[in-house]
Amino acid sequence: MNKFYKLFSLLAITSQIAVAQNILNNPGSNHGNKFEQLGTILNTPNEQRTASGAPGIKYWQQRADYNIKCELDEKALTLNGSETITYHNNSPDVLTYIWIQLDENEHNNLRNAGYQNSSRMPAGATTAQVDNLAPKTESNGYGIAIKKLTDATGKKLSYTINKTMMRIEIPALKSGAVFVFNIDWSYKITDRIAGGGRGGYEFFPADGNHLFTMAQWFPRLCVYSDFQGWQNHQFTGRGEFALTFGNYNVQMTVPADHMVGSTGECLNYSAVLTPTQLARYNKAKTSTIAPVEIVTLAEAKAAEAKKSEAKKTWVFQANNVRDFAWTSSRKFVWDAMAQPIAGKNVMCMSFYGKEAYSLYSKFSSRAVAHTIKTYSDFTIPYPYPVAQSIEAANGMEYPMICFNYGRTDADGTYSESTKNGMLGVVIHEVGHNFFPMIINSDERQWTWMDEGLNSFVEYLTEELWDNKFPSKKGPAYTIVPYMKLPKDQLEPIMSNSENIVNFGPNAYSKPATGLNILRETIMGRELFDYAFKEYSRRWAFRHPTPADLFRTMEDASGEDLDWFWRGWFYGTDPVDISLDSVRYAKPDFSTTAAGGAGRFGGGNRPGGVRVDPPAVNAFEDISKIRNRQDANIKFYTDKDLAARDFYWKYDRGLTTVDTTLAARPQVQPARLPMEEFRADEKAKYGNKFFYELNFSNKGGLVMPIIVEFTFKDGTKLMDRIPAQIWRLNELKTSKFYVHDKEVASIKLDPLRETADIDETNNAWGGGSTPSKFQLFKMRAGGAPARGQSVGSNPMQMEKKSK
Structure with a gap:
């Protein structure tokens, strides 16, 4: 590495460290901060990454190819493997060592990352808990x-x-050269349910069988990049992965009665499947309407009852992927269907036990197909031949395969929350094929580029599954409780994964919500969708940074969004725009009177509440409304009637939910001082109504101001004021209106598009705003326990009544 490149690398690393700092250009002032360009907060453009956000002419990235053989010992619960890795040095640097990830060391009490959280002495503990706290030698x-x-x-x-990382010393590896090496390894497989983690096994005492999810299961290369060098931060279990693309050939030897699902395509189905199963698989390749069961429920139950002592070897090939995972169990039902993408059929497959049959057989593969089709429409065409959903009481993603939850009650019924939770997790985890499996960001450093971007497109996909789907990550009003938290409980989105307190809202919901605000409220769907597709196209199978996303969104849309990145991603201020006062005037042609201002106030009375109502959002956000109005949008449950169930009908009016709204007080108009008028002027202006609206930015985060006027004749008018109205005074602003009709009431952000944390200061006149009770109802029906029914079950109640 020459001196210039060392200096350049130091500057690049320094800019990455500074990237989370919201540097103010004019601190202490009421302007000149929020609308200043990000400037040096972003890393400096260069020949690898341009100022436009695109890869540069000298962009490079490494490659690692794997040839792996492994054997699963179900009785001993161990995995033994050997691998040959071919590492391609495409960087301009000479490498004298390489770094390998040993993620399974997370479970070792002596070789884990050693990151601990503070703890306190409890009021009491069991002897086993005390033993567990004793020092481990x-x-x-x-x-x-x-x-x-x-x-x-x-x-x-x-x-x-070093804990979860291994450094290997190698002969000097010059730019453009290749290094080949071999590793033999083994480990004891962990009980994933009892001990946590993403990979491991689940044991089913009722039938005496295991379900294995083999994830982060082999030694694999760290990323060496132009913007960071080696990404060898320790794996603590939270911050996920930075991985190098390559080709894989993997042979797994497992019990002969197991079914294996895996990243990639199987090269020897004819050797491991029965002729009947192979025929069903071939039929599924062209079944675009409904899934075909390759292994039936009856066959899976029969395999559970009689365990084979023999072994079979499955062989899979996967090209241009950043990771490889697989699953193995004799418990699996296996179904598949085809989804056409860009002129070729993608096999959409699901593996699941009898415990999930009623849910997964109906919804899983359909949800996989819907997900890759929808994500393809918003990003790039899905490039791989397979996409799979595995029910494993889990939620984790890998290329072409993911592990999800969603089990029914013993009688096969399920609650609506379980169904919606299952659909949400399948869409989310399958969607990760795009972010970060293809558009390959560094999850260890920037969790939001993985989870946040994926949660956003998950939201778009859920909305297109069923217009009644109760999406939680995307509508602006759903992030309000998080934005209301005290500042000492918040951190910017641009924070390292390990340093986030409220991980879900910060890394998933807030970035997803921000992108949806950009799409619906700030940029508009057409500009946003074009720019987002361009980002996806530019960085598919590459390693983007936050700056690459920010710059591409602006470059492809012609919108200056630095103010938004500053506030939403680098800051912790919430949105709270207050309508402080309204000056309302009529021309007085006979005298001059002093102007006056009106305040607003009031509230609502809580309404009735039902037990276990339909699980639909209490408030329809702007995306739902626009999707329903768009003649080009066809929801999945309208195209495929088999995707409808009891709850589809239940959500559409078999019961009603009462709401009660209370009116707000009016204010009396003031008179606007006017000069003497001629008769023709009186005729022209006599029926005009004048309003001055005065706003304050109480929350600190600038945002467009959306004003809805309701006139006394019942008509409405919406004015969308761009955020730049705050640019010369970031604390207070105002706008003067002239209307031909008298205004009965004014309301800010009526569709709750901006995540305003205090709606009590958003209205004037006769407008109604939700009470605290109604806000509570909107947030009711939170996430279910992972994979199980909770609360009352209307489907079960209906079944019992028959």
Whole structure:
């Protein structure tokens, strides 16, 4: 590495460290801060990453190809493997060592990352809990054991293991050169349900079987990049992964009665499936209407009852992927259907046990197909041949495969919250194929570029599944409780994954909401969708940074959005725009009177509430309304009637939910001082109505001001004032209106598009605003326990009544 490049790398790293700081250009002033350009807060453009947000002419990234053989020992609960890795140095640097991730060390009590949170002495504890808190001097036996490490000629390589990372010393690897090495390893598989984590096994005592989810299961390369160098931050279990693209050939030897689902395409189905199963699989390749069961429920139950002692080897190939995961169990029902994408059929498949059959057989593969089709429309065409959903009481994603939850009650019924939770997690995890599996951001550093962008497109996809779907990540009003928190409980979105207190709202919901505000309220759908597709196209199969996203969105749309990135992503201020006063005047042609101002106040009375009502959002956000009005949008449940169930009907008016609204007091008009008028002027202006609206930015986060006028004849008028009205005074602003009709009431943000945290200061006159009770109802029906029914179950009640 030459001196210039060392200096450049230092500057690049420094800019990445500074990236989370919202630097103010004019601190202490009421202007010159929120609308200033991001400037040096973003990393400096260069030949790798341009000022437009696109990859530069000298953009490069590394590549790692894997040839892996492994064997699953179900009785001993161990995995043994060997791999050959071919590492391509496409960087301009000479490398003398490489870094490998050993994620399974997370479960070892001595070799984990060692990150701890503060703790307190409880009022009491069991002896087992006390024993667990005692200092550990002996290993619990978990984590990866390196059996052998050699180069391609068999020569041993020196290595150092630092917790969840391993550094391997190698001969100087010049730019453009390739290094081949071999690793033999093994580890004890963890009980994922009891001990947590993403990979491991779940044991089913009722039938004595295991379900294995093999994730982060093999030693794999860290990313070496132009903007950071080696990404070798320790794996703590939260911040996910930074991974290198490559080609995989993987052989898994498992019990002969197991079914295996995996990243990639199977190369030997003819050797591991029965002729009947293979025929069903081939039929599913062209079934675009409904899933075909390759392994039936009866066959899965029969396999559970009689365990084979023999072994089979499954062989899978996956090209241009950043990771590889698989699942194995004799419990699996397996179904599949085809989804046409860009002229080819993608196999949409699901694996699930009998515990999830009533939900997964009806919805899972359909949801997979709907997801890859919708994401393809908003980003790039899905490039892989397979997309899979595995029911594993989990929620985690890998290329072409993901692990989800959603089990029914013992009688096969399920609550609506369980159904919606299952659909949401399948859409979310399948959607991760695009973010970050293809548009490959660094999850370890920028969780929001993975989870936030994916949650946003998940929201778009849920909305297009069913117009009644109760989406929670996207509508602006749903982020308000988080935005209301005290500042010491908040951190900017642009924070390292390990340092976030409220992880879900910060990394998932707030960025998703921000992107939806951009799409619906600030940019408009046409400009936003074009720019977002351009970002996806530019950075597919590459490593984008936040600056690449921000710059591309502006470059492709012609919108200056630095003020939005500053406030929403770099800051913690909430939106609270107050309509402080309204001056309302009529021309007085006979005298001059002093102007006056009106205030607003009042509230609503709470209405009735039902037990376990339909799980639809109490407030219809702007996306739902626009989607329903768009003649080009066809919802999945309208195209495929088989995707409708009891709750589809239940949500459409079999019961009603009472609401009660209370009116707000009016204010008396003041008179506007006028000069003497001629008769023709009196005729022209005599029926005009004048209003001066005065606003204050109480929350600190600038945002467009959306004003809805309701006139006394019942008609309405909406004015959408761009956020730039705040640019010369970020604390207070005003706007003068002339109307031909008298205004009965004024309301700010009537469709709740801006995440305003205090709606009590948003109205004047006779407008109504939700009470605290109504806000509580809107937030009712939170997320269900993962994969299980909760609360009352109307579907079950209907079944019992028959």
